[in-house]
Structures are given as structure tokens and as C-alpha cells.
Amino acid sequence: MRLKLRKLMDRALTACGYLAVGVMALFLLWVLVPVFTKGVGAYVFRGTMEHRRMMLGEFGRGDPDRLRAEAADVWRAREPIYKAFAAFEQELDAMPASRRRELRPAFRDVREDVAVLLGPEPGAQLPALTRRMYGQTRWQEARKKANAVLFEETWEYNDAGSRRVLVPRATQFEGTALAPVFTSIERDLEAMMRPRLTVYPRFLTDHSIDAHFFGGIGPEVVGTLYLSLGAMLVAVPLGIVAAIYFQEYAKEGPVIAFLRSCVNTLAGVPSVVFGLFGLAFFINTLRVSPGKSVLAGALTLALLVLPTVIRASEEAIAAVPRAYKEGAMALGAGRFRTVATVILPAALPGILTGIVISMGRAAGETAPIIFTAAVSVGQLVKPSEVLTQPTPALSWNLYNLCTEHEAVEELRHVQFGMAATLVLIVLALNLAAILLRARVARQLKG
Amino acid sequence: MKEEAKDEGVHVEARGFSVFYGEQEAVCKVDLAIPRGLVTAIIGPSGCGKSTFLRAVNRMNDLIPDCRAAGELLFDGQNVYGPEVDTAVLRRRVGMVFQKPNPFPKSIYDNVAYGPRLHARCARDELDTIVEESLVNAALWDEVKDRLHTNALGLSGGQAQRLCLARALAVNPEILLMDEPTSALDPKATARIEELIVQLRGRYTIAIVTHNMQQAARVSDRTAFFYEGNLIEFDATKTLFTRPREQRTEDYITGRFG
Numbered sequence: 282m283r284l285k286l287r288k289l290m291d292r293a294l295t296a297c298g299y300l301a302v303g304v305m306a307l308f309l310l311w312v313l314v315p316v317f318t319k320g321v322g323a324y325v326f327r328g329t330m331e332h333r334r335m336m337l338g339e340f341g342r343g344d345p346d347r348l349r350a351e352a353a354d355v356w357r358a359r360e361p362i363y364k365a366f367a368a369f370e371q372e373l374d375a376m377p378a379s380r381r382r383e384l385r386p387a388f389r390d391v392r393e394d395v396a397v398l399l400g401p402e403p404g405a406q407l408p409a410l411t412r413r414m415y416g417q418t419r420w421q422e423a424r425k426k427a428n429a430v431l432f433e434e435t436w437e438y439n440d441a442g443s444r445r446v447l448v449p450r451a452t453q454f455e456g457t458a459l460a461p462v463f464t465s466i467e468r469d470l471e472a473m474m475r476p477r478l479t480v481y482p483r484f485l486t487d488h489s490i491d492a493h494f495f496g497g498i499g500p501e502v503v504g505t506l507y508l509s510l511g512a513m514l515v516a517v518p519l520g521i522v523a524a525i526y527f528q529e530y531a532k533e534g535p536v537i538a539f540l541r542s543c544v545n546t547l548a549g550v551p552s553v554v555f556g557l558f559g560l561a562f563f564i565n566t567l568r569v570s571p572g573k574s575v576l577a578g579a580l581t582l583a584l585l586v587l588p589t590v591i592r593a594s595e596e597a598i599a600a601v602p603r604a605y606k607e608g609a610m611a612l613g614a615g616r617f618r619t620v621a622t623v624i625l626p627a628a629l630p631g632i633l634t635g636i637v638i639s640m641g642r643a644a645g646e647t648a649p650i651i652f653t654a655a656v657s658v659g660q661l662v663k664p665s666e667v668l669t670q671p672t673p674a675l676s677w678n679l680y681n682l683c684t685e686h687e688a689v690e691e692l693r694h695v696q697f698g699m700a701a702t703l704v705l706i707v708l709a710l711n712l713a714a715i716l717l718r719a720r721v722a723r724q725l726k727g
Numbered sequence: 728m729k730e731e732a733k734d735e736g737v738h739v740e741a742r743g744f745s746v747f748y749g750e751q752e753a754v755c756k757v758d759l760a761i762p763r764g765l766v767t768a769i770i771g772p773s774g775c776g777k778s779t780f781l782r783a784v785n786r787m788n789d790l791i792p793d794c795r796a797a798g799e800l801l802f803d804g805q806n807v808y809g810p811e812v813d814t815a816v817l818r819r820r821v822g823m824v825f826q827k828p829n830p831f832p833k834s835i836y837d838n839v840a841y842g843p844r845l846h847a848r849c850a851r852d853e854l855d856t857i858v859e860e861s862l863v864n865a866a867l868w869d870e871v872k873d874r875l876h877t878n879a880l881g882l883s884g885g886q887a888q889r890l891c892l893a894r895a896l897a898v899n900p901e902i903l904l905m906d907e908p909t910s911a912l913d914p915k916a917t918a919r920i921e922e923l924i925v926q927l928r929g930r931y932t933i934a935i936v937t938h939n940m941q942q943a944a945r946v947s948d949r950t951a952f953f954y955e956g957n958l959i960e961f962d963a964t965k966t967l968f969t970r971p972r973e974q975r976t977e978d979y980i981t982g983r984f985g
Contacts, residue, residue, distance in 0.1 A: 533792075602829070604825065604827060605832075606790075607787065607790065608825065608830075608831060609831070610790065611787060611823040612819070612822075612842040612894065612895070613816070613818040613842065613845055622841070626832070626833075627832055725832040725878070726878065
């Protein structure tokens, strides 16, 4: 009876374990799969003629002759639209005043929507914003914008609430010279845009143009690397020295116990508090930089990850067999030599793991850098400017782009591209940690 | 089997020497003179203070918190626990081999060269000579000469213990302390270590703590019997094992307790 019960409990526990792991894996998939599938869209997508025009105009990439030839092909499809515009304008002048008053604003809307879709009309004044100089660069967006030309979005209100209704514009302009515009956009959109599978790996390194409407996330990636590497540069030496002190030099007593609990408490402090502290201490009190800077952000992040580094290093040092230490001491090595030549090398795999995991954490943290380092306008920071200049960074700019940007809906591909890139950077760091650890451990084992 | 080596005087001498762990006295007022150039075995049941005594000679007990010593322990006439003693220098002169083989997770070469590198800036070929000599003295050279730069953790237990011996010999100590050096080894490896001890006798003063009375009888010239922190009897090994003066010694060596 007892035996049966024990076996049953064993099995129940195993089942619970499987369940927990399964739920975790499911959550992970649920988060990661969309991030990656949509994030890939920033790098691989169906790019239109306008994308190639933008690439040549803004980055000087692509073959001008081929683009010119393509532009000529595209012009054949687009020309009827502009001809219809001109014809309708004349027709409008001949119309009775009441009908003219009705159609003129609608015509203006159509012209604006077409400019959004195809880019500025030939011969028109060059727009001030770069985003208006080109039409839709991505086929997916182009089709949405084409619908905006074809249908007018209105809202129908009733007792139950409101409902979105799409009214075809073609009916409004039926019988006028503008009518062919709608049929040709519906029919020839592909010829007008010429979508083609486009691989854009330099999304990772390009600077962004006009608040991320075009270009890539290079400055953000570089900023993230600056901040996490800088944080490690500060946190690793401090953390390892502190861990060595705790493990090898400190005599257990109330002071050490207090310091230890301080470190543990520090690990539990919310990251936004670190951000505010960084602003108050590094920028306002120490004045390490005139304002936000990579330096201030890296210092703040260093504080944030310091407890993790200390604890990982302490555990790694504590796991070094006592016999190594005794062996070194018995040969006449002092405490310092013992630590430097025997204990640290043996503890290295554990310490490395702690470091790289902390680095992943530093790369992903948002709150600590909001007040100390991050700006939303993506200027690439040169290595010589890290002491004074603020930087964009993936974590913060992702948040900013998702919540505070003027065109949140249109830039989904950039948002997901950033998220996927950030996740990939962190995953790559963790993978590097695992490989490095295995390598060093193998060297130690022989 | 082995001739009586000439007694060249006392190398380590304890005078009313005690070691305490906190309040507990682990070694009580021991008077013991370890002769130079001979092998002295220290036997006794577990917890009798024999290892503690041995580890006092090179002050390895310093690593244990709350451990303190009283009385005198003279090494070459100088008090080991004197205030001016530099433990690094002391431990270079007093080599030690531990119960469990503890090679560092480094190459065989680096293990042996560890001590010399600590104490002097040696030229490369000088270091090579020291490493080879030490490994030859520890009877390990022939087995490892082709793989000096592989990791020492790949050695068998007996080889690792001989490597530890070579590592201790490489700093050219005056005395070798062995703390149950064969208790973790199989009989064959044990026999090799015992052979080595006999070979090294005369060149170094050797103090060996052992649980194995046959071992003490085989390799040592003098034997000290410790019991509950006290030195009960200290005499020539032959005498102690054949005509013990004390009843407790006789009880122990005949296996009535321990």
C-alpha cells in the first residue's frame, strides 16, 4: 500500500514537472515565434520600385541605369493616372458650382492618397519630409494604401456604437474623367509598383531616415552594444574583485553578513530605480557628462548587473575544490598568487557564464537607460563620443517606436525587426556563454 | 632490508606543543623530535591529532578559522609559529603531499613548474631541467615524458599522487610531510609510493601520517603513536612494533582498537 502510494506520488510529481516544462516551452514559443516570423519581415520582404528608388536616392545603392529603365516601364502604367488627373481638373472647371464644391475636396483626397502610394506627382514641388519623397516601399503596405485610394473610410453611428464602412470612391466619380484612375489602380497596381523579393541585410547596420520610415536600425544596435559592453567593462572587474574578497579574504562576521545582504538586496531593486539613481548620481551629482550619455548609461547598467556578476563569481569560486587551494598554499604561494594562478582559472567557466548572462540582461534593459543614456532620434554615436553623447538603443527605441511614434501602425516591420534583432543578440550572447563555458571546462578537465 | 641511516640530529622538534580548534585541544603538549634525514611515521586512530600535528609543521592549519597553537614547534631551531616567520618561505622549505591527489587543472609540466615559478624567475631550460628531475625523482618521468603538456587531471590516482610528490620536490624542500598519501590509492599504486619513500629517505626528512601500520613498519625508521591528542610513545619503529612500552600502543598495533 505504502509502496503503491509512493510510486503514485513519484508519477504525479513527474507529470507536474512535464506540465511545467511544457507550459514554459509553450509560452516561449508563443512569444518568440511571432517575434521572429514578423521580425524577418524587416530583412526579407517584397520591395517595390519605390524601395529601389529610395535605396539609390538615400544610400546610393543600386544601378542607376537599370532603375531608369524600370522607371520608364513603371511610367507606362502610372501615366494614365496623371493624365486623368489633368483631364479631371479641366472637367472640374466646367462643372456647375455646387457639384464642383462637392467633388473638389474629394479629388484633393484622392490626389493625396495617390501621392502616398506612388510618390510625389511628376513636376510637383519636392516635399519637405523624406517620407513623402517616395511612395510605398513595401508591397504589403502598398496594397493597404491602394485600398485607401479606392475606398473612403467612413463611420456609421447607431445606438449600438459605431461601425467602419468602406465606400468605393469609384461610384462617387462615376462618369467623370477621374473614373479610370480607380480601375487602373485596381488592375495595374503590380505594374506600377513592381514588387520583387528583396533581401535587405543592411537593415542591421543602416541608419534610419526620417524617424524610421526608411533605412535600418544600425545606430540602435551599436548603441545597445556600447551600453552592454561598457556596463561589463565596469561591472566585471568590480564584481570579480568583490567576489574574491567575499570568498577568500573576508572574515565572516556581522559586517560581511551585512554587505552580503546588501548585494542580495541590490539584485532585487526594480530597474527603474536604478535609472533614477543613475540620473541623480552620475549625471546630476558626479556630472560624468553634461547630460545623458553612453557613459552614464553604462555605469547605471553596470550597477544593475553588479549583484549578478558578484553572485555568479562567488559561486564559481566557492565551487573550486579546497584541495587546489591547499596544494598551492603548501607550495608557498601567498593568498594573492593562489587566487591568481589556481582559483581564478578553475573558476573561470562559472564566472564567464555569469558575465555573459549579465551582458544579455544589460542589452535588454530599458528603464535604467531612459533617464541616463537613451534618445529616440537615431544618430550613430562614434566611439570617440561615448563619454558625452547619448545614444539610441534597441530596447528603448523599440518601446518608443511602439508607443510614441506618429505612425505606429505603419512601422510594424521596424518594430518587429528591432525586437527580433534584440532577442537574437541576447540569444547569441547566451549561446556564446554556453560554448565558451564548455570550451574552458574542457581545457580544465583535459 | 634497509640499513640504519646515520642520525644527523633533530630537524623538527616539538616542545610542549599544542593545537586548539576553538576551545578543543586537538594536540596536547606534545614533545617530539623528528630526526633529520630519516622517515618518521605517525600512527594512531582517527581523530588522534596526528594530521593536525603534521599540518602544523608547515602551518597549513592557518587556513582553518579558530585554529591556534601554543608551545614551541622548532624547525631547524626556529619556531614555526614565531611572529617573524614568512609562511611562504617556510612552506617552500617544507613540502607536503596530501591524502587525496590534488593536481591543479593544468598541464603536467605546469603542475611541476608551479612551485619553481612562484619562488624564482627561472629560464626556460632551467625550468625544463627542474621538471624532468622532479618527475624522475617521483618515478613518473617515463610514464609522462611524451605528454608533459596534457592536462594532469587525465592521470590515474597513483600517477596523480606521484605528480603531487614531484610538484613538492620541485621546490627542493628540506622536509616532506605526507598526510596519509596512499589512503586513496589501490595496493599497487601504494607500493610504488612506498618504494619512493624508501628511495627518498636520506635525501629528505620525511614525516608520514598513516593509518596503515604495515606501511609504517615497512617504510619508517621512527614511529610516533598518537592517541587522543597525546603522544603516547615514540621510538625506533622496530622497537615500537615489537616491544612497545605502553599498553595502549600494544593494544593499537595488535588491533584491539582503532
